[in-house]
Amino acid sequence: GAGVSQSPSNKVTEKGKDVELRCDPISGHTALYWYRQSLGQGLEFLIYFQGNSAPDKSGLPSDRFSAERTGGSVSTLTIQRTQQEDSAVYLCASSLDGLRGRETQYFGPGTRLLVL
Amino acid sequence: QKEVEQDPGPLSVPEGAIVSLNCTYSNSAFQYFMWYRQYSRKGPELLMYTYSSGNKEDGRFTAQVDKSSKYISLFIRDSQPSDSATYLCAMSADGQGAQKLVFGQGTRLTINP
Numbered sequence: 001g002a003g004v005s006q007s008p009s010n011k012v013t014e015k016g017k018d019v020e021l022r023c024d025p026i027s028g029h030t031a032l033y034w035y036r037q038s039l040g041q042g043l044e045f046l047i048y049f050q051g052n053s054a055p056d057k058s059g060l061p062s063d064r065f066s067a068e069r070t071g072g073s074v075s076t077l078t079i080q081r082t083q084q085e086d087s088a089v090y091l092c093a094s095s096l097d098g099l100r101g102r103e104t105q106y107f108g109p110g111t112r113l114l115v116l
Numbered sequence: 117q118k119e120v121e122q123d124p125g126p127l128s129v130p131e132g133a134i135v136s137l138n139c140t141y142s143n144s145a146f147q148y149f150m151w152y153r154q155y156s157r158k159g160p161e162l163l164m165y166t167y168s169s170g171n172k173e174d175g176r177f178t179a180q181v182d183k184s185s186k187y188i189s190l191f192i193r194d195s196q197p198s199d200s201a202t203y204l205c206a207m208s209a210d211g212q213g214a215q216k217l218v219f220g221q222g223t224r225l226t227i228n229p
Binding site: 004031033035040041042043044045048050056058059091093104105106107108109110 | 120122124152157158159160161162165204206215216217218219220221222
């Protein structure tokens, strides 16, 4: 079956520009997560959506980062006024029900962002 | 100090060897422990999942959790070149923190034919 998909696969942008990254979760999954993977830093939690509840934004590194999830499905992560330190792989994951901690999170292939 | 520490390697072993990967952590609230495998330019995929302390075996893979020492391990027996990947440990707490996985840095493993 279809897994988590992300687009674009790669994005090169200039410092100061805004970028939008898209995530399509697995159909029927109510929970959606965004992580950032930087070189030598491992995966860092950014934001979590559960159904129609207010998202947990506690991992967003600055107010330049925002995310939304429309209709409980597709999500967009927006980075405004990009900086070189934003260069990383942005990974999206979804799970059947995020309210139960043991639910497996399924990851997409990621979007590789390079800010010049 | 990071909540989860993992030696990034790289680790290189011959085919057929037993591989031992491990992580230490500082947050005693962690209850769920996972190992993810990540191939180059792919997303992580769940390999093993353990709740609380104990051992879990799945084929050539064994996961161990020692909560008293805040130490988890992944053993790979009869390692194969296809096992070459980055292995990430991840863990989460119960309750409100259950959804946020905290990852180690990842260990890059190469199995040489």
